[in-house]
Amino acid sequence: xxxxxxxxxxxxxxxxxxxxxxxxxxxxxxxxxxxxxxxxxxxxxxxxxxxxxxxxxxxxxxxxxxxxxxxxxxxxxxxxxxxxxxxxxxxxxxxxxxxxxxxxxxxxxxxxxxxxxxxxxxxxxxxxxxxxxxxxxxxxxxxxxxxxxxxxxxxxxxxxxxxxxxxxxxxxxxxxxxxxxxxxxxxxxxxxxxxxxxxxxxxxxxxxxxxxxxxxxxxxxxxxxxxxxxxxxxxxxxxxxxxxxxxxxxxxxxxxxxxxxxxxxxxxxxxxxxxxxxxxxxxxxxxxxxxxxxxxxxxxxxxxxxxxxxxxxxxxxxxxx
Amino acid sequence: xxxxxxxxxxxxxxxxxxxxxxxxxxxxxxxxxxxxxxxxxxxxxxxxxxxxxxxxxxxxxxxxxxxxxxxxxxxxxxxxxxxxxxxxxxxxxxxxxxxxxxxxxxxxxxxxxxxxxxxxxxxxxxxxxxxxxxxxxxxxxxxxxxxxxxxxxxxxxxxxxxxxxxxxxxxxxxxxxxxxxxxxxxxxxxxxxxxxxxxxxxxxxxxxxxxxxxxxxxxxxxxxxxxxxxxxxxxxxxxxxxxxxxxxxxxxxxxxxxxxxxxxxxxxxxxxxxxxxxxxxxxxxxxxxxxxxxxxxxxxxxxxxxxxxxxxxxxxxxxxxxxxxxxxxxxxxxxxxxxxxxxxxxxxxxxxxxxxxxxxxxxxxxxxxxxxxxxxxxxxxxxxxxxxxxxxxxxxxxxxxxxxxxxxxxxxxxxxxxxxxxxxxxxxxxxxxxxxxxxxxxxxxxxxxxxxxxxxxxxxxxxxxxxxxxxxxxxxxxxxxxxxxxxxxxxxxxxxxxxxxxxxxxxxxxxxxxxxxxxxxxxxxxxxxxxxxxxxx
Numbered sequence: 001x002x003x004x005x006x007x008x009x010x011x012x013x014x015x016x017x018x019x020x021x022x023x024x025x026x027x028x029x030x031x032x033x034x035x036x037x038x039x040x041x042x043x044x045x046x047x048x049x050x051x052x053x054x055x056x057x058x059x060x061x062x063x064x065x066x067x068x069x070x071x072x073x074x075x076x077x078x079x080x081x082x083x084x085x086x087x088x089x090x091x092x093x094x095x096x097x098x099x100x101x102x103x104x105x106x107x108x109x110x111x112x113x114x115x116x117x118x119x120x121x122x123x124x125x126x127x128x129x130x131x132x133x134x135x136x137x138x139x140x141x142x143x144x145x146x147x148x149x150x151x152x153x154x155x156x157x158x159x160x161x162x163x164x165x166x167x168x169x170x171x172x173x174x175x176x177x178x179x180x181x182x183x184x185x186x187x188x189x190x191x192x193x194x195x196x197x198x199x200x201x202x203x204x205x206x207x208x209x210x211x212x213x214x215x216x217x218x219x220x221x222x223x224x225x226x227x228x229x230x231x232x233x234x235x236x237x238x239x240x241x242x243x244x245x246x247x248x249x250x251x252x253x254x255x256x257x258x259x260x261x262x263x264x265x266x267x268x269x270x271x272x273x274x275x276x277x278x279x280x281x282x283x284x285x286x287x288x289x290x291x292x293x294x295x296x297x298x299x300x301x302x303x304x305x306x307x308x309x310x311x312x313x314x315x316x317x318x319x320x321x
Numbered sequence: 322x323x324x325x326x327x328x329x330x331x332x333x334x335x336x337x338x339x340x341x342x343x344x345x346x347x348x349x350x351x352x353x354x355x356x357x358x359x360x361x362x363x364x365x366x367x368x369x370x371x372x373x374x375x376x377x378x379x380x381x382x383x384x385x386x387x388x389x390x391x392x393x394x395x396x397x398x399x400x401x402x403x404x405x406x407x408x409x410x411x412x413x414x415x416x417x418x419x420x421x422x423x424x425x426x427x428x429x430x431x432x433x434x435x436x437x438x439x440x441x442x443x444x445x446x447x448x449x450x451x452x453x454x455x456x457x458x459x460x461x462x463x464x465x466x467x468x469x470x471x472x473x474x475x476x477x478x479x480x481x482x483x484x485x486x487x488x489x490x491x492x493x494x495x496x497x498x499x500x501x502x503x504x505x506x507x508x509x510x511x512x513x514x515x516x517x518x519x520x521x522x523x524x525x526x527x528x529x530x531x532x533x534x535x536x537x538x539x540x541x542x543x544x545x546x547x548x549x550x551x552x553x554x555x556x557x558x559x560x561x562x563x564x565x566x567x568x569x570x571x572x573x574x575x576x577x578x579x580x581x582x583x584x585x586x587x588x589x590x591x592x593x594x595x596x597x598x599x600x601x602x603x604x605x606x607x608x609x610x611x612x613x614x615x616x617x618x619x620x621x622x623x624x625x626x627x628x629x630x631x632x633x634x635x636x637x638x639x640x641x642x643x644x645x646x647x648x649x650x651x652x653x654x655x656x657x658x659x660x661x662x663x664x665x666x667x668x669x670x671x672x673x674x675x676x677x678x679x680x681x682x683x684x685x686x687x688x689x690x691x692x693x694x695x696x697x698x699x700x701x702x703x704x705x706x707x708x709x710x711x712x713x714x715x716x717x718x719x720x721x722x723x724x725x726x727x728x729x730x731x732x733x734x735x736x737x738x739x740x741x742x743x744x745x746x747x748x749x750x751x752x753x754x755x756x757x758x759x760x761x762x763x764x765x766x767x768x769x770x771x772x773x774x775x776x777x778x779x780x781x782x783x784x785x786x787x788x789x790x791x792x793x794x795x796x797x798x799x800x801x802x803x804x805x806x807x808x809x810x811x812x813x814x815x816x817x818x819x820x821x822x823x824x825x826x827x828x829x830x831x832x833x834x835x836x837x838x839x840x841x842x843x844x845x846x847x848x849x850x851x852x853x854x855x856x857x858x
């Protein structure tokens with residue numbers, strides 16, 4: 001297992017290189033540059049701007065220079081903000097990770113609960129309600145859910161906030177993160193629900209299907225026949241043996257929540273990485289685009305690795321060589 | 322496990338979530354609007370450097386935290402700010418002498434005097450700063466050469482004979498130069514605290530501050546904080562203690578935040594107008610901005626005047642304003658808004674380029690495409706947003722129905738559109754102009770002369786060139802304006818680059834608790850003169 005984890009980690013290096021190369025190619029293929037303006041700028045001034053950000057170099061030179069800097073953990077400079085890309089990421093990452101993390105927890109708890117209840121009440125009211133929620137949650141996109149929630153809970157009822165994220169701009173190892181005064185549930189609830197409802201619905205469906213399959217297994221019948229309490233049957237045998245298919249989707253879901261939060265960030269004016277990414281693309285802020293893309297690739301690769309390792313934990317029959 | 326037991330767990334979970342929401346709802350929140358603090362909507366600025374910016378959001382904020390020699394009031398009236406009085410102009414019209422008020426300081430206590438205005442003008446002319454509005458100062462001798470890297474800073478003819486006197490020498494008499502002295506590219510720069518003329522404009526909290534408010538914080542993507550400048554030497558002083566500029570990209574989100582009481586003043590998008598038009602806190606503001614079709618006159622198809630006339634005359638501008646803009650703007654066939662000094666009367670060109678289906682068909686026929694037969698098709702480039710998409714669909718329908726031609730709508734992002742516009746790689750697109758100072762000159766000079774720096778449409782007409790060449794050196798308003806009107810007439814009636822569609826405005830929601838907000842005269846994101854704002858409660 002340890003060797004497998006090491007090998008997978010090392011494979012991330014060529015993976016990230018490939019992602020970065022493709023992104024670099026696409027970025028420079030798109031028309032428009034970062035300094036395009038309607039007002040006239042003399043050639044000398046334009047040349048000075050290009051030189052400052054190495055845009056006067058050939059494509060190959062820029063490519064080599066970027067990766068050389070990357071090897072030294074230098075992600076470059078954001079043109080528009082004229083600040084280090086790493087500083088921009090440092091500003092937005094805690095918020096995006098908090099939002100994605102809480103949305104993931106919400107989706108996991110709600111989705112698995114509904115899925116288990118639906119399966120245990122197969123073809124009865126509980127099942128129908130679970131499937132109904134799963135269908136609605138899957139069909140209604142978050143950019144529809146979010147404004148509706150804002151209208152009802154913020155504007156009409158005044159229970160929740162509209163703007164921003166209610167958590168501190170701090171990492172989990174910083175003391176500000178653990179200060180309750182820095183958190184506002186009122187502002188967190190709607191972004192979390194908006195972002196997490198679709199994955200919750202998806203998890204509910206997967207959970208329901210997986211639990212139904214496990215419930216039909218002989219060992220479950222045997223456990224019941226031996227007089228094991230139903231709660232123990234469910235928690236010790238059914239849930240645990242249902243986890244493999246659920247785990248399969250959790251990795252991509254977590255990655256999607258972290259990397260796909262830009263719509264929710266835009267709607268709630270949350271200053272996260274997703275919002276910076278969208279603006280960087282529109283502004284042709286090349287180095288910021290590269291930095292965020294690499295971060296997203298790292299998140300996806302890491303999430304998949306963690307899930308693969310968890311397979312072995314959940315199902316001892318699975319062993320990696 | 323019984324159904325009740327199963328549902329017990331879900332019910333417990335739901336109760337826990339509800340409890341969290343209830344606790345959250347009872348939790349403390351931002352205390353907007355109390356004790357002289359307000360929150361105002363903005364989008365992300367690009368720079369706080371007044372000698373660099375051409376972005377309306379930037380200029381809005383810069384005018385909150387800076388003041389210059391003069392303010393421009395309704396009707397183009399100049400009100401002295403840091404200038405003690407209006408400038409004295411030499412007999413030859415070339416030298417402007419401006420007395421500066423004594424005893425003025427920056428927010429940090431540094432003396433604010435004529436030397437700071439010299440420094441500011443030099444910064445705008447400096448090639449390292451790459452000021453986007455440098456071209457407005459083209460008449461200051463030496464500025465163009467210095468900006469282009471061919472001259473020295475000492476060649477820029479701006480000086481301070483003493484600490485309270487600013488002297489500017491221009492190349493040729495210019496009737497509108499006094500108005501230019503009120504613009505942001507002439508704002509002062511602290512010559513004692515900035516290391517050099519090409520030094521970067523300091524970021525908050527060290528941003529130079531000469532206005533009623535100072536920007537103390539800029540959290541990119543989230544907000545800027547403006548606090549009252551206690552050292553502000555001009556009148557009136559700010560009444561509010563703090564203005565938080567909340568960065569909200571989505572205008573519908575801004576409206577929802579306003580409705581929820583989190584923001585005291587917002588800009589509205591046209592899509593939300595029907596929801597609020599009848600409310601007392603809805604405030605529309607007409608602006609000196611014209612939006613229209615922009616033609617690339619070097620394109621083989623669009624270079625034909627008859628084609629352009631067909632495209633212009635097939636557009637029902639009233640219907641466009643109703644369908645696309647929710648009646649938010651003012652349909653027009655004028656390029657220069659009629660309220661601008663030196664403009665033609667509203668409707669002066671309606672009969673030549675305005676909506677007329679028969680005239681449109683005739684023009685297309687005169688171009689060699691009767692009924693649209695044989696027309697090769699044409700492409701319009703539009704910036705990617707909901708209004709432009711609706712505009713594209715509207716134009717497609719109009720052209721197909723009236724002219725029988727196919728219009729291809731190319732939706733692009735802003736940078737791609739800008740690149741194609743700058744390089745002339747387009748047939749036509751939608752764009753426009755908003756004035757920098759109130760005079761017809763600003764709408765024509767630099768935009769329509771052959772080879773002019775902002776003449777991206779490649780308009781070239783000897784009549785326009787002659788009229789504008791004469792207008793820029795005419796110092797008397799009446800004859801000058803007559804020449805400008807003539808130039809506009811030719812430009813509009815020959816659709817020399819532009820086919821005006823409507824005058825754009827801004828639309829605001831302003832909390833009843835917020836008073837003193839006066840109409841915005843310029844293309845700013847928010848109303849001007851925040852020192853007049855106050856809280857009613």
